Amino acid sequence: MKLTINGKTVELDAEPDMPLLWALRDMLGLRGTKYACGMGVCGSCTVHLDGEAVRSCQLTLEGAAEGEITTIEGLSEDGSHPLQVAWREHNVPQCGYCQPGQIMSASALLAANAAPSDTEINNMMAGNLCRCGTYPRIRAAIKSTFANAAAAPEDEQ
Amino acid sequence: MNIVSKLSRRRFLQLTGISASGLVLGGILPAGGSLAGILDRPAGKELNIFVSVTPDGTVEIIAHRSEMGTGIRTGLPQVVADEMEADWHRVKVIQALANTEYGSQNTDGSRSVRDFYTVMRQMGAVAKHMLEQAAADTWDVEISECVARNHAVHHLNSNRHLGFGELAQRAARLETPEPESAVLKSADDFRYIGSSIPIVDLEDITLGKAVYGTDVHLPDMLYASIERSPWLQGKIASYDAAEAKKVKGVLDVVELKAEPGPPGFNPIEGVAVIATNTFSAQRGREKLSINWSESAHSEHNSSDYLDELAGRVKGGPGKVRRERGEVDAALAEAETVVEASYRTPYLAHASMEPPVATARVEGDRCEVWAPTQGPQATQREVARALKLEIENVTVHVTLLGGAFGRKSKPDFSIEAARLAAHVGKPVQVLWTREDDIRHDYFHACSAQYYKAGLDHEGTVTAWLAREAAPPIPATFDPGVTMMSSGGLSQGFANVPFVTPNLRMESHEAPAHVRIGWLRSVYNIPYAFGVGSFVDELAHAAGKDPAEFWLELIGRDRLLDFSDEGFDYSNYGRSLADFPYDTARTKGVLRKLVDSIPWGEILPSGQGWGLSVAHSFLSDVAVASKVEVKDGRLKVLELHGVIDAGRVVNPDRVHAQMEGGMIFGMSLALNGEITFAEGKTGQFNFHNYPIARMDQTPAIIRSHITPSTAAPSGVGEPPTPPVAPSIANAVFAATGKRIRELPLGKHFDV
């Protein structure tokens, strides 16, 4: 199988119906993409296929070969994607496990819609679960990329 | 006597797997329990946490606690760095290996800061003192003229200064000073304690480079997926692996027999499929055909079980666990008597990263890489399972992709170690989400019954409470069928009420599933029962619930339950060190009410509710605003106030408040595991939903009560008051009292 991942062509000896997730993680060493449900309901394994957010646990290698794949490792050269920066500015992660998937979903959202409404953010991101409950900060980080007055949680000491 | 002393470089290597040069200090840590206790231990033994200063000026600080998202890998090192005047940018945090010499590494019970705050400060202060002494010796001046500031020691009477790196070798040759000579900073001089330093793993996480248990990769590593008994203590009656072995990539199929005895930390009996990649292992496993033998638990039905417990607590007296005054007489004389029954279901942890472990066995040595909250239990149990010397088992602690108590149990690491020993190659065992939910150490379900008397002024004169819930110790000893005092100390028997007549009783509840601890443990059901019933009483008395709570808690005082027959655990700490102070409980409640428009007139279908709970030595009050429209329940706002004593990293405390409240909302709205014929009815996020972003209120506010009191728990306390606050808000909005969780059974959520 021949795939284009993060701008590079890779050859793989694997079953065509293997989900992309396992090829990325077990065969290509791209372990930023996480497993958490294996049935397309948590978003942890989100990657881009031609710029669209897809769940790599549901995308077969055959399907993945039809387009260009981007993983969290390929989102930016050096972590400078505006969302990666915003994530750090808002101290979004707790355990961090879901965050690559969150960033990949949010970046696909912003690529299609530079200034989504609160409802659009909720709808798009509802497929990305975070058991640590970082949702308020994810929202704030996303919004900060297009609105100067970021709606950070107003915590008080 | 010294609680901090020098360590050899060899010891450093043993304990961290990393070579050190320069000054290396170790400190004696409490094995849990009272910090004061450590002062009585013999010196020179059990040196277990350290700081090291290398000649290039890097300060290495050991994190001996596990990072599961609380920020502890940052928080405790920032305490050390502050006291030693290290520059945070030149601090490197090193994750400790498992070693009994660290004292307890078990990262649970919201205790990392409260148990280690002081000793971490002492460690930093001793390091600073030794660096100052090294500078004084170099310059041949008095140490009183030498002051460490921001990674260098400065001579007060000249312009001379020497960097920590330049002093490291000389400091390493000094004797460790008496602790009295290492003076702790005054709080006014804190640079990092109390400041919101970003977590050390932040950048790696945003780049996808952070290494969790799932991300461990060893040369020649194989992947295993295990089909386990669907009910507790089922055994393999027969199985057929022929089809599984035909799957491309499958190399072996291995039977994993359970050890005899109680469930404990032991792996569940199962059949493992070993393959060259995860996908092949999982696909091969689907092709297994296994017949399981029945067990004493294969008929377990959770709805019948809860009915039974509910009948028991309502039906009659149980074992008295705390008693004050004459409850029966007071009830007989009461103007109004109110009674109510509550029930809460089993829950599963469902951390986003499921249990996973990787092991390599070579000769008489085993190495394990795991996202574990219990590195030492992992080391001990793997050694036992493989019959190895404990020193020959090395446990590397990865980052934990969430844990919430599940990853305290070493069962998944034992599986990996047994399989690695069997195949002679490194093996990674990854639990699927289905495995994780079906075979959890479940949070206990609970049935509670309350009855209270009110006088003509609406003041509570009698409080009777009964509970039944399967106890955690049953997992280790099935003979235990009743809640321990420690369990009842989680918000059931230790209610802070002034009521003259109180009685708390327990009933039996034999366990049929593995019961474990989930974020805030029994505080979840008890805060729901108590928090809901207080609200019911307030309405029965015609009083404002916030005022009613304050009145029920009563005057400022320190609580002590010893003369009421109750052995209050206080989370393992003495009441002298961590008093239970009603003024603080009332304080968070008052601050909460002041921070929201409590009492505002709302459109119909909306309501505010609140509750308060004292857990893990901290106080948290939470208010929820909800809307119920056309059978649909939406939480519109969540507000919380925490008093956790002195706070090391306010941003991480806020993060725990936000996340802990969402966790509480999640279980209140959606959380339920059911059993029928011994098997869970839920197995992935579609039928065991956890809170999503679109369920999360637009407004979530957290407030920290400023305090100089000893630091107390943060990771768990935000969760308990949430469910009752939402149920109380639902009552305010609709007049409908929901006494059973989750609320998703009664409304669309």
Ligand code: FES
């Ligand atoms: S692992 Fe793919 S959506 Fe959950």
Ligand code: FES
């Ligand atoms: S940060 Fe832990 S699951 Fe999202």
